[in-house]
Amino acid sequence: MGNITLNKVSKSFGTTHVIKDIDLAIDHGEFVVFVGPSGCGKSTLLRLIAGLEDVSSGRIMIDGTDATGLAPAKRRLSMVFQSYALYPHMSVRQNIAFPLKMAGNDKAVIDKKVGDAARILNLTDYLDRKPRQLSGGQRQRVAIGRAIVREPEAFLFDEPLSNLDAALRVNMRLEISELHQQLKTTMIYVTHDQVEAMTMADKIVVLQAGRIEQVGSPLDLYKHPANRFVAGFIGSPKMNFVEGAEAKRHDASAIGVRPEHLDISTTEGLWKGKVGVSEHLGSDTFLHVHRDGAGPNDETITVRTGGEVMLAHGDTVYLTPQADKIHKFDAQGLAIK
Known part of the structure; x- marks a missing residue:
């Protein structure tokens, strides 16, 4: 299936708490992206799901089974890393086939699965x-192919495009999205x-300092x-x-306006x-x-035109902000409805 549920998952390294009481439900076939600034815990959270790190507390459920203590190989998940981690002495065919060979599949099965993935x-x-x-x-596609042939319940991608130049990033982004549409398999990215x-x-x-700030569709966020x-x-x-007087006019500690929601004259x-x-x-x-x-805490205003x-x-x-597109925030930074 590919349903993954996290219940109060935490991870500490010594006295440092890097993941803090995460509750999250990922449904079969969803493409879920963990995003946040460097050091927010997104890669650690992915490694906890994969079983590459042990949780300090909480449970990880995969398709209704408690996988918290399961070895990575038994979770039926495939991970694609930032580094391609290919065997340089092997051909593309041999690299893709490697996990099948290690699992003891016969040659006919291996050839078919490698051919399909290619x-x-x-x-x-x-x-x-x-x-x-x-x-x-192409190397990143080979790494993805090696994951595909395992027919996992979910794919886990850890910043797979960060080593590519800008043009390749755009192409690979489209290819991975198209792959998701073809396979209909859960993907966490x-x-x-x-x-x-x-x-x-x-x-x-969206993660910050080991906590989930918000979960939702791109347009919701x-x-x-x-x-x-x-x-x-x-x-x-x-x-x-x-901030300042402008924000107070809206009964807020701060107001926010996106660059595309400012009229310029x-x-x-x-x-x-x-x-x-x-x-x-x-x-x-x-x-x-x-x-x-502008006050000392107000940044330069960016306008998209x-x-x-x-x-x-x-x-x-x-500049005039569009009245229905102004976001208001209180002193704690929470949105005011």
């Missing part, structure tokens, strides 16, 4: 090559890149962040935050400021505006 991953023409003869993206999380996930788990941390982490460019608007850095990306332009009268806007450094502009 076809799904567009590796058929590369089966007799060595890893050194492949690109980074760890990344620090919220763009990967937003574009790939059915469900995102984008439209209804539970707190200031999630609001600032989800979305690119990140949300703008304004050269003649009138709620906030006056001067254009600093302009980033022209073709279809979009990101303007970094220094707001007049059309690619044809030709404002220059030092130009005076006026």
Whole structure:
């Protein structure tokens, strides 16, 4: 099946608590992404599910069976690491077949499963090559192929694209998403890149300091962040935050407005400021505006506008947040409904 449930799962290394009372339900066939800043515990949580780390307390259930004390090999999960971990002296065919050979499968079964995996991953023409003869993206596909042939209940990906260049990252992101649609198997994917999380996930788990801040679909988190941390982490460019008198006008400790929810004018608007850095990306332009009268804790306001806007450094502009897109937060950083 591929249902995974975590009940009050915690992990400590000595006196350091890295995972703190995690409750989480992952349904069969879901693509779930663990996302958060470096050191938030997302990779450790994945390793706990895989059985590569022992839990300090709590339970991990896989398809209704308590897997907390099971060895990794008995959990029927396949893990794809950041490093490809391929055997350099073996061909692509031999690398993909390795777990089947170790499990004692006969040659006919191995050949069929390797052939099926190679076809799904567009590796058929590369089966007799060595890893050194492949690109980074092809090597990662071989590592995924080695996981596929095991026919696991779930795939666990630990930042699998971080060693690839930008173009390959985009291609592999699409390929993994397409693979999920073909296999319909549960996938848990760890990344620090919220763009990967937003574009790939059915469900995102946002982590900070070993705790879950919020769980939901990409659009749920984008439209209804539970707190200031999630609001600032989800979305690119990140949300703008304004404190002081402007926030008090909305009965809040801080307000947040996304760059795409600010109207810009050269003649009138709620906030006056001067254009600093302009980033022209073709279809979009990101303007970094220094707001007049901004408090010491208020950052420069980022505005997302059309690619044809030709404002220059030092130009005076006026910004007006769209009233129905303003997010409000209390003194503890929690969203005010």
